[in-house]
Amino acid sequence: xxxxxxVAGNWKMNGSLSGAxxxxxxxxxxxxxxxxxxVAVCPPFPLLSSVGAFLKGSGVLLGAQDCHAHExxxxxxxxxxxxxxxxxxRIVIVGHSERRTDHRETDDMVRAKxxxxxxxxxxxxxxxxxxxxxxxxxxxxxxxxxxxxxxxxKGGTVERCVxxxxxxxxxxxxxxxxxxxxxEVHSHIRSVVAKLGVAAENLAILYGxxxxxxxxxxxxxxxxxxxxxxxxxxxxxxxFLKIVxxxx
Ligand code: 13P
Numbered sequence: 387x388x389x390x391x392x393v394a395g396n397w398k399m400n401g402s403l404s405g406a407x408x409x410x411x412x413x414x415x416x417x418x419x420x421x422x423x424x425v426a427v428c429p430p431f432p433l434l435s436s437v438g439a440f441l442k443g444s445g446v447l448l449g450a451q452d453c454h455a456h457e458x459x460x461x462x463x464x465x466x467x468x469x470x471x472x473x474x475x476r477i478v479i480v481g482h483s484e485r486r487t488d489h490r491e492t493d494d495m496v497r498a499k500x501x502x503x504x505x506x507x508x509x510x511x512x513x514x515x516x517x518x519x520x521x522x523x524x525x526x527x528x529x530x531x532x533x534x535x536x537x538x539x540k541g542g543t544v545e546r547c548v549x550x551x552x553x554x555x556x557x558x559x560x561x562x563x564x565x566x567x568x569x570e571v572h573s574h575i576r577s578v579v580a581k582l583g584v585a586a587e588n589l590a591i592l593y594g595x596x597x598x599x600x601x602x603x604x605x606x607x608x609x610x611x612x613x614x615x616x617x618x619x620x621x622x623x624x625x626f627l628k629i630v631x632x633x634x
Contacts, residue, residue, distance in 0.1 A: 389590040392548055392613040393630045394426040394449060394511060395620025396479060396594075397433075406433045410440035412623035417630045419445030423613070425630055426477050427620065431465055438474035449477035452485055453508070455498035467499075467506035478503045479615070481513045481537050483554045493536030500539035504546055511548045511592070511615065512537050514575070518555035526553075526567075527574050534578045544589040549575060550615040556595025558617060565608045568593055572610035599628025606632040 401409070406429055417425045428449035429437045438448045454464035470478060480503060481496030500510040514533040516526045530551070539547065551571055556562050563571070572591050580586035593605055594615030605611060606629070613633050619625040 388422075389544065389588050389612045391423040391633050392426065392511075392590050392592060393423065393616065393626075393633050394428060394477065394479070394550075394592070394613070395616050395626055396451060396482070397427065397429045397620060398451070398484070398617055399430055400621055401429055401433060403433065403436060406437050407440055409621065409623050410437045410446075413626060413630075414441045414444035414446050416623075416627050417444075417446055420634070423630075423633055428477070428479055434470070434475065435473050447476045448474050449479065449511070450475045450508075451479050451482065453478050453480065453499055453503055453506075455495065455502045457502070457506075467502045467508050471506045471508055475508055477511060478508045479511045479513060479550075481533075483513060483515055483517075483552060483557065487554075493533055496537040497539055500537065500542065500547070504539055504542065509546050509548065510539065510542075511550050512539075513550045513552050513594070513615070515550075515552040515554055515556075515595070521553065521555060526571060530571060530575050531578055534575055535582055538579070538582055538584075542584065544585050548590045548592060548613075549579070550592040550594045551575060552594035552615060554595075558596070560596050562596050562601060562605065565604060568605065568608045569610055572608070576610060597629055599625040599632075602629040602632035 426447040426449045450470045453467040480499040503510040516529040590612040592613045597614045598619045
């Protein structure tokens with residue numbers, strides 16, 4: 387059985403309450419759920435409850451951009467997976483490269499967050515990907531070979547977990563790897579996951595990094611690409627919907 391595909395919009399630190407309503411309602415109205423593909427939007431924390439209400443009944447899933455590894459406690463500014471679940475999230479992104487860089491998140495921290503997500507009933511999207519320097523040094527496969535097993539949650543299954551391959555140099559730059567490179571890295575990630583004793587052939591591996599409506603048909607057709615994690619283009623309903631429609 388092929389993996390269920392996923393197109394997730396990562397709004398990052400963008401949006402306003404009024405803008406979120408327009409964006410979420412248009413996506414909700416125009417991305418009918420299918421048996422083979424899920425759609426999610428991941429707004430900033432303060433917008434989660436409102437966006438959840440705008441999406442209600444549409445089948446579009448609500449996701450968060452991060453969670454803390456602990457269920458509660460003295461962690462000023464952090465948010466627990468349990469609370470995210472309570473406000474209606476079904477999905478949470480963990481280990482995004484912006485968090486690995488800006489907040490010095492390590493693979494261990496990412497794994498702990500993914501485990502907290504699972505315990506709270508959220509499906510984690512675990513992000514991996516090499517920097518430009520690592521790519522230039524020919525180390526892309528080594529990087530994902532380190533990140534994937536170290537970030538994969540204990541007890542994680544392909545029904546609950548998703549991996550997003552996001553080359554750091556492709557994020558927000560308009561640059562993308564060749565389709566051949568994407569296919570090769572996705573296949574490598576799948577083989578690394580298989581070594582963890584997981585049914586990797588059924589794992590959804592998303593591509594992320596400068597996905598737009600214009601390049602989505604090509605990128606979403608790459609063998610082993612099971613959807614997209616979309617940044618900038620997810621803030622434009624029409625462009626995001628083109629990506630959704632390219633992923634059947
Ligand atoms: P862009 O689509 O803006 O390149 O961002 C990708 C990303 O980081 C999604 O998580």
